[in-house]
Amino acid sequence: IVYVYDLVKNIVAPGERAFVSPEIQKMVDSVLDKRFPKDWRNDQEFIDNIRAAFRKKNFSTYSGKYFPDYYAAYYLPNNLYKIQLMFLELFRLGKISFSEKKIRVLDIGTAVGTTAWALYDFYDILTNVLCLYGLQEEQLPVLEIDGVEKYQSNIDFFSLIINQMQDADKGSKVIINVPSKGDVLKGGLDKINLKKYDVVFASNIISEFPSLKKQTAFAEKVVDDLKKKASFVLIETAFLKDTRSLKKIQYALSKKSGIHVISPCGKINGFTNRCTDCHSYRRENLNVPETMKLFLHQVDDSDENEKLKWSYAIFSKQSITHQLKLNGYSDLNAIAGNGKEDTVSIEVEIVSGKIWSKKNKDHYYLRVCDQSEDEEQFLLKVPKYFELPRYHFGDVFEIENATIEPMEWNWPKSIRLAVFIDPRTTIVENKSELLEPKGLVGFKNIEESNINYFLKRFFGFKEFNEGQFDILKKVLGNEDVLGILATGGGKSLTYQLPALLKPGISIIVSPLKSLMDDQVNGIKNRFGFDFVDRIHSGMSIQEKEAVFQRFKNGRLKILYVAPERLMQKSFQQELLRLIEKGININYFPIDEAHCISEWGHDFRPAYARLKERQEALPHVDGSRPSIIALTATASQKVQEDVLEQLNMNEKDDLIHNIIDRKELSLEVLPMRLDVENNQ
Numbered sequence: 260i261v262y263v264y265d266l267v268k269n270i271v272a273p274g275e276r277a278f279v280s281p282e283i284q285k286m287v288d289s290v291l292d293k294r295f296p297k298d299w300r301n302d303q304e305f306i307d308n309i310r311a312a313f314r315k316k317n318f319s320t321y322s323g324k325y326f327p328d329y330y331a332a333y334y335l336p337n338n339l340y341k342i343q344l345m346f347l348e349l350f351r352l353g354k355i356s357f358s359e360k361k362i363r364v365l366d367i368g369t370a371v372g373t374t375a376w377a378l379y380d381f382y383d384i385l386t387n388v389l390c391l392y393g394l395q396e397e398q399l400p401v402l403e404i405d406g407v408e409k410y411q412s413n414i415d416f417f418s419l420i421i422n423q424m425q426d427a428d429k430g431s432k433v434i435i436n437v438p439s440k441g442d443v444l445k446g447g448l449d450k451i452n453l454k455k456y457d458v459v460f461a462s463n464i465i466s467e468f469p470s471l472k473k474q475t476a477f478a479e480k481v482v483d484d485l486k487k488k489a490s491f492v493l494i495e496t497a498f499l500k501d502t503r504s505l506k507k508i509q510y511a512l513s514k515k516s517g518i519h520v521i522s523p524c525g526k527i528n529g530f531t532n533r534c535t536d537c538h539s540y541r542r543e544n545l546n547v548p549e550t551m552k553l554f555l556h557q558v559d560d561s562d563e564n565e566k567l568k569w570s571y572a573i574f575s576k577q578s579i580t581h582q583l584k585l586n587g588y589s590d591l592n593a594i595a596g597n598g599k600e601d602t603v604s605i606e607v608e609i610v611s612g613k614i615w616s617k618k619n620k621d622h623y624y625l626r627v628c629d630q631s632e633d634e635e636q637f638l639l640k641v642p643k644y645f646e647l648p649r650y651h652f653g654d655v656f657e658i659e660n661a662t663i664e665p666m667e668w669n670w671p672k673s674i675r676l677a678v679f680i681d682p683r684t685t686i687v688e689n690k691s692e693l694l695e696p697k698g699l700v701g702f703k704n705i706e707e708s709n710i711n712y713f714l715k716r717f718f719g720f721k722e723f724n725e726g727q728f729d730i731l732k733k734v735l736g737n738e739d740v741l742g743i744l745a746t747g748g749g750k751s752l753t754y755q756l757p758a759l760l761k762p763g764i765s766i767i768v769s770p771l772k773s774l775m776d777d778q779v780n781g782i783k784n785r786f787g788f789d790f791v792d793r794i795h796s797g798m799s800i801q802e803k804e805a806v807f808q809r810f811k812n813g814r815l816k817i818l819y820v821a822p823e824r825l826m827q828k829s830f831q832q833e834l835l836r837l838i839e840k841g842i843n844i845n846y847f848p849i850d851e852a853h854c855i856s857e858w859g860h861d862f863r864p865a866y867a868r869l870k871e872r873q874e875a876l877p878h879v880d881g882s883r884p885s886i887i888a889l890t891a892t893a894s895q896k897v898q899e900d901v902l903e904q905l906n907m908n909e910k911d912d913l914i915h916n917i918i919d920r921k922e923l924s925l926e927v928l929p930m931r932l933d934v935e936n937n938q
Contacts, residue, residue, distance in 0.1 A: 264351050265762035266388045267381070268344075273717070273759050273816070276544045276789050277340035277567060280380040281716060284548050286423040287331050290416065291550065294328055300553060310554050327416035331371045333554045338462065340543065341569050342377035345460070345492045348522055348651075352579055354490045355457060357385075359400045365453065367461040367481075369406035369438040372417040374460050378404060379424065379433045386432075387712045391735070391760070393703035399432055405456075406438030407447055414438055443477070444468060453484035462494040465508065466501050474504055475511050478574070482518050487576045490521070497540040497568035509572040510534040522573040523653030524608050526583060526691070528590075528630035536634065538671075539626050541652045542612030543567040544789070565612065583655055583690050590631035594663060595676060604659040605629070605678065606690070607639075609650055614638070627656075627678065638668065640677035644801060646808040647680075647687055654691035661685050682808075697841055698880030701737035702760075710735075710756075717759055718786060724749045726916025730887070731756065733914070734846065739886040739907055741852065743893055743915045750889040751778060754848035755791075757887075758817050763843030764810070766834070766884070767819045769850045770863060772797045775819040782817075793819035807833075813842040822854075822865035825872045834876055844884045847873050852888035856900035870905050 271277065292299075299305055313329040349355045355362055366374040386396045408414050418437055441447025444467060453459065459481055468474040481491050493508070495501040512518045513530040520530065523541075545566035552558050588604045611626035625639040625647075639658075641647065650656070661678045662685075668674035680687065707728050714720050723731075730742040730753040744750050758765040769775045775793040782791050792806045792815055809815050811833060824830050834844055847869075849855070854866040873883055886905055893901065902909055 263385075263388065264347055266760070267384055268347055269759065269762060269816075270384050270388065270713070270716070271343050271347075271381070272340060272543070273788055273790060275814070276546055278546045278716075279336045279339060279548045280383070281719065282383070283339065283376050283380050284336070284550065286376075286420055287335060288550055289423055290419045291328055291332060293419075294416075295325075306553055310556075322410060322412065326410075327371050327413050329554065330413075331416065331420075332550050335371060335373050335376070336545065336548050336551045337567060338373045339377040339380065340545070340567060341494060341571075342374050342460065342462070343381045344543075345494065345571065345573070346378060346381055346458075348573065349458060349490055349492070352521060352573075354488070354521070354573075354575065354579075357399055359457075361401045361403060362458070363456045364402065364404045365451070365456045365459045366404065366406040366438070367443060367448070367459065368464040369408040369417060370413050370462075372406070372420055372435075372438075373462065375404045375406065375417075375435045376420065378402060379431065379435065382431065382433045383712075387709055390704055390706070390709050391702040392700075396432060401432050401434060403434040403436070405436050405451075407441045407443065407451065408438040409440070409442045409447070411440060414440060444473075448481075453481065453489075454486045456485070457489050459485065459489065459491045460494070461492070463496060463501075465493070465495060465504055471504060471507055475508050478508050479512060479515065479518070482512065482574045482576065485576060489575065491574040492571065493574070494569055494571045497542075497570060499538055502538050502540050502570040503536070505570050505572060506537045506539075507535045512574060517576055519575050519578040520572055521575050521579040523571065523651075524610060524628065525630065526608060526653070526655055527585065527606060531630045531633075533628075533630070533632055533634060537610075537628075539610035539628070540568055540570040585655075585690070586657065588657075590629050591627070591637050592631040592633070595632070595636045602660050602662055602684075603678070604657075605661065606655060606657050607678075608653055608655055609639075610653060612652075624677075634673040635671055636673055637676050637678055638666070638674055640664065640666070640679045642680070642682060644805040644808055645680065645682045646805075646812045646814055648689040648812050649692060649814060650689050651691070654689055657686075657688045657690050659686040697843055697878065699737055699843060699845060699878050699882040699884070702735045705732050705735050713756060713760060714752075717756065718752065726914060727753055729914045729916070730889075733912075734885055734887055735760070737882060737885050739888075739905065739912055741888040741890075741898070741901055741905065741907055741913050743890055743898070743913070745916075746891045748891070748916070750850070750891070751782075753889065754846055754887045755782065755817065757846055761843070761845045763845040764813065764815055764837065765817050765846040765848060766825075766844060767817060767848045767850060768822050768825065768866075768869060769793075769819050770821065770854055770866075771851075772821075774850070778819060790814070790816035791819075792817075794824065795819075795821055811837070813837065813840070822863060822869060826865055826868065831872070831875065838876065838878055843878060844876050846887055847876075847884040848887040848889065850889055851892075852890040852901055853893045853897050855888070855904050856893075856897040867904060 296305065309325055309329050312323060313326055382402055421435060465474045468477060478493060485491060493505060495505045509520055510530050513520045542565045547566060585606050588606055594603055607627035607629045609625055610628050614624040621643055622640050623643055627637055627639050661680055664677045664679050666677045710731060726744050727749050730740055733740040734757045742753060754765060754767060772795045775795055779791055779793050782788050794803050794806050810818050838844060849869055854863045856862060873886055876883055888901060888905055902913060
């Protein structure tokens with residue numbers, strides 16, 4: 260479960276940044292181009308008029324001529340990842356199982372089909388991930404998706420995307436049915452048998468009910484009508500009114516016999532009246548697709564744009580046992596009452612993303628809760644360079660030796676104290692994260708067509724250059740390789756793509772600061788990935804510390820370092836700590852590998868010890884990170900020396916593919932020399 264969860268989440272949102280599936284975006288764009296006027300992308304007035312008409316916060320706009328189109332262009336990319344994360348959460352909680360013959364899903368308030376397309380894409384990812392492990396699509400259950408939608412215009416748009424999907428589909432196990440027409444506020448669910456569904460989604464719908472009483476009655480009826488093992492996922496916006504309504508429903512249903520709130524919160528002390536006044540919501544980052552950018556007032560392409568903000572609750576008739584070993588530290592309410600500013604130890608749920616304050620730019624803040632307070636009084640205060648352990652929204656942190664500080668906060672005014680994390684003395688542990696040392700499991704079924712799927716999804720390329728797949732096949736099987744590819748042949752992709760396909764970190768050895776900077780900036784700017792960084796002597800102490808903190812807490816997937824840094828004992832110890840924490844060091848790429856050889860023109864003594872450093876990184880199954888040695892410059896003698904130094908052999912481990920660069924030519928012309936005139 261952990262491996263599949265991590266792998267799928269990593270592909271949906273590499274480096275914690277959501278990417279819209281290029282195939283889904285292509286289908287939506289095709290429908291938009293057919294329905295909108297010709298050359299609409301260059302008609303700014305047309306785009307501005309649509310944006311102005313449909314960004315009004317009232318339901319009268321739903322029946323407008325181009326509302327489905329605007330929704331598909333602007334809101335669908337915002338919501339795909341939310342649905343996929345919720346489906347993954349159900350998988351992580353054991354509420355859905357891929358050993359079943361069929362999983363049935365109902366989407367209440369289908370709109371243009373966000374849930375259907377999110378799960379279609381999810382299954383596409385899952386199929387390709389499982390193929391890498393040697394499992395076939397036939398072993399997956401059929402996923403059937405029904406829906407109910409109020410507006411015929413949305414259903415019509417939904418049907419157009421289905422047509423696009425069917426044209427492109429090569430045999431998916433996802434069955435998407437056209438939604439039935441029905442108004443949930445007027446008995447639209449009465450004729451639907453909810454007991455046949457394993458999961459029911461309702462997104463951004465409770466705001467349409469006229470009162471909290473009716474909102475709660477709707478949610479309670481859905482859960483009551485489900486079978487025991489099924490789940491009801493209620494998703495809302497991060498707006499104050501919508502989040503508060505959702506939290507009030509969550510609190511009310513938590514008090515009902517036979518109904519359980521299984522995610523995201525309530526793991527420490529259940530639910531209290533404070534929940535009804537809560538404004539906690541989840542934040543994630545989005546790589547904004549081009550069509551969505553057209554409708555944005557302001558385009559934010561930053562790594563932490565937090566375009567995705569939402570609140571949610573998952574209900575079931577069947578409870579989930581949270582196997583947390585709590586130490587019984589003082590609760591927040593007791594600490595707030597004693598009036599002292601001493602060192603404390605607490606256990607709290609993390610119920611927000613990073614919050615930044617204009618008054619204090621050296622720290623970031625997080626909302627915390629242990630269900631002991633009548634009103635929110637505390638925030639977690641963290642130095643901006645310090646990265647906390649990886650966590651999911653709602654995870655429980657054990658924090659030891661923190662300091663309580665008084666503070667002023669604009670809203671809510673009830674916040675008056677900060678739990679300050681001092682990296683020198685405070686110990687922070689995620690009690691919810693299932694982290695344990697893992698072996699380096701090699702993929703068993705590495706087919707080029709399968710890897711092409713990930714190549715296109717991540718990088719937008721349709722096929723590999725010569726030699727790339729041959730190197731990748733060995734790398735993905737956890738084998739060492741020396742790859743010799745021409746400059747421009749795509750050497751970096753042969754370690755960047757494998758790094759994306761597994762949870763954990765790859766340590767890339769690179770000899771030059773400028774080369775590291777170019778690689779990092781290239782992958783960030785071109786593909787929008789935020790999981791890659793470097794540490795070198797040209798950076799300030801603060802910059803290096805910030806990167807190092809992200810590295811220590813497993814928030815990076817690719818880290819570039821000079822070979823000399825790998826010789827430092829402190830860095831070696833950090834690598835071993837990561838492995839002990841369950842964060843694998845998957846790959847050990849060596850760029851400019853000719854530097855290993857004494858016969859090479861760029862010999863570096865530290866390069867000659869890299870095999871020793873790789874062998875010093877054993878995982879629990881005795882395996883070591885795969886060495887991916889790459890160069891475009893290697894004479895026969897250098898090749899032989901590099902192979903010997905890395906304990907490889909030419910027959911099995913060398914892939915030599917200097918491609919024919921047809922755009923380059925070399926010609927030798929005889930010239931006459933006039934010695935007397937030096938011409």
